[in-house]
Amino acid sequence: MIGIKDKTTEELLQRAIQSLDPNKYNSRLVSITEEINDTDPMEFFEAAKVAGKDRVFWTSTEDEFILVGAGNAWEIAAEQDRIESTEEQWEYVLKTAVIRNPYKVPGTGAVALGGMTFDPEKERSGLWESFRPSLFTIPEYIMTKQQGSCYLTINIQVCKNDHPVQLARQVQDTAKTLLTGGGTKLQNFRVSSKEEIAPQHWKETIRRATEKIQQGEAEKIVLARELRLTFDRGADISNIIRKLMKTQPNSYLFCFEKGDDCFLGATPERLVRLEEDKLLSACLAGTAPRGETKEEDERIGRELYHDRKNRQEHEFVVQMIRNALEHRCTDISIPEAPVLYPLKNLQHLYTPVAATLKDEYSIFDIVEQLHPTPALGGTPRQESLEFIRQNEQLDRGWYGAPVGWLDSNRNGEFAVAIRSSLIRGKEASLFAGCGVVADSNPEEEYQETKIKFLPMLSVLGE
Numbered sequence: 283m284i285g286i287k288d289k290t291t292e293e294l295l296q297r298a299i300q301s302l303d304p305n306k307y308n309s310r311l312v313s314i315t316e317e318i319n320d321t322d323p324m325e326f327f328e329a330a331k332v333a334g335k336d337r338v339f340w341t342s343t344e345d346e347f348i349l350v351g352a353g354n355a356w357e358i359a360a361e362q363d364r365i366e367s368t369e370e371q372w373e374y375v376l377k378t379a380v381i382r383n384p385y386k387v388p389g390t391g392a393v394a395l396g397g398m399t400f401d402p403e404k405e406r407s408g409l410w411e412s413f414r415p416s417l418f419t420i421p422e423y424i425m426t427k428q429q430g431s432c433y434l435t436i437n438i439q440v441c442k443n444d445h446p447v448q449l450a451r452q453v454q455d456t457a458k459t460l461l462t463g464g465g466t467k468l469q470n471f472r473v474s475s476k477e478e479i480a481p482q483h484w485k486e487t488i489r490r491a492t493e494k495i496q497q498g499e500a501e502k503i504v505l506a507r508e509l510r511l512t513f514d515r516g517a518d519i520s521n522i523i524r525k526l527m528k529t530q531p532n533s534y535l536f537c538f539e540k541g542d543d544c545f546l547g548a549t550p551e552r553l554v555r556l557e558e559d560k561l562l563s564a565c566l567a568g569t570a571p572r573g574e575t576k577e578e579d580e581r582i583g584r585e586l587y588h589d590r591k592n593r594q595e596h597e598f599v600v601q602m603i604r605n606a607l608e609h610r611c612t613d614i615s616i617p618e619a620p621v622l623y624p625l626k627n628l629q630h631l632y633t634p635v636a637a638t639l640k641d642e643y644s645i646f647d648i649v650e651q652l653h654p655t656p657a658l659g660g661t662p663r664q665e666s667l668e669f670i671r672q673n674e675q676l677d678r679g680w681y682g683a684p685v686g687w688l689d690s691n692r693n694g695e696f697a698v699a700i701r702s703s704l705i706r707g708k709e710a711s712l713f714a715g716c717g718v719v720a721d722s723n724p725e726e727e728y729q730e731t732k733i734k735f736l737p738m739l740s741v742l743g744e
């Protein structure tokens with residue numbers, strides 16, 4: 283079976299268009315899902331480029347779960363009160379949508395993927411012009427791969443004047459092209475220049491942050507910096523994702539493409555995952571390099587585990603997440619002590635969080651409560667954000683902010699967009715930050731950010 287049966291699509295479109303009352307709303311979403319033969323997600327991703335579609339990509343850390351989206355059937359953009367407004371628009375889409383999805387599989391059917399800026403109050407720079415304060419897309423075509431099964435969802439925004447037969451034929455043709463695509467050649471590209479943005483100034487900012495903390499005005503402040511690369515030719519996004527899939531198996535991979543701009547990364551940090559009412563979150567803070575040998579690696583891990591400064595950095599995150607979930611969840615389970623979370627280039631302290639979300643709350647409520655955790659903002663939240671806003675020489679844009687997906691069956695997942703890069707044709711900005719506490723040392727924090735650049739740097743040609 284390839285793609286969705288013509289008749290089903292045509293009939294559904296016809297019914298959706300006929301019953302659309304333009305006095306109530308101008309357009310509505312029609313979403314049709316069907317199980318398909320095993321398909322290579324990366325070939326689908328590459329075929330979408332050939333078809334001239336913007337692409338989105340997501341894989342989770344556990345299980346086999348991959349979402350690839352092509353095109354944009356419905357855009358949900360928000361500026362003021364971005365999370366609340368996004369939720370309102372999403373609910374509106376679902377209320378008026380015609381959804382045919384016989385599968386209960388998370389990530390199939392009407393799915394929105396997107397992200398938001400780290401701090402809506404920070405003045406925006408031109409760097410992030412394609413990435414609005416909150417921007418979600420319901421792709422025209424979504425391929426979902428879960429535990430060996432593949433699904434294709436076609437999403438269409440229909441208006442009263444649309445012609446169902448023509449529309450059905452058009453989307454069927456494109457779906458076929460995407461599913462039989464492939465054969466595109468990956469483009470190699472090289473770094474031609476590399477520039478760290480104001481490292482000395484950044485170290486000075488770290489010093490001032492520690493002073494502020496020592497004076498009792500804050501307890502923890504996370505500060506980030508930027509590394510700029512120029513390539514000899516436009517970067518091939520598919521090539522980058524293929525490399526990340528090989529090198530960062532314990533991370534979420536995400537990619538949001540807007541024309542020539544693309545924000546992508548490989549983050550280990552889950553913000554929230556919801557499967558109906560089962561909620562998972564994670565505390566990730568405290569960092570050390572990996573060792574060259576097994577013995578060295580274990581020694582560094584032990585030192586990280588017992589290091590007072592790193593444990594303090596971590597504990598702020600645990601406390602805050604516990605408090606944020608307390609009123610909104612039941613059965614909260616958080617282990618007493620962290621464990622080590624090893625990645626290719628570095629290791630972290632990690633505490634998993636599990637809970638049951640109360641019926642009256644949504645994934646958006648949790649994102650709003652949790653973001654930014656002290657792994658990206660600090661403690662207390664307002665004081666640390668104010669310091670970042672005033673002192674960081676960087677427009678974080680979507681870096682460090684929630685990115686993810688949600689479906690119409692109360693499933694969804696958001697990760698924190700770290701270990702990430704904004705690619706704009708031949709240029710890339712990489713971002714890395716670290717948690718500053720009272721006894722942070724500027725040089726050591728600088729070295730820590732250096733290893734946090736590696737996951738992206740190593741797939742971008744170095």
Ligand SMILES: C=C(O[C@H]1C=CC=C(C(=O)O)[C@@H]1O)C(=O)O
Nearest residue numbers: 567568569657700714715716717
């Ligand atoms: C801010 C980043 O990492 C955070 C997440 C894990 C560990 C961190 C740390 O040890 O400082 C940071 O809080 C980043 O990678 O850009």
Ligand SMILES: [Mg+2]
Nearest residue numbers: 568569716717
């Ligand atoms: Mg740290």
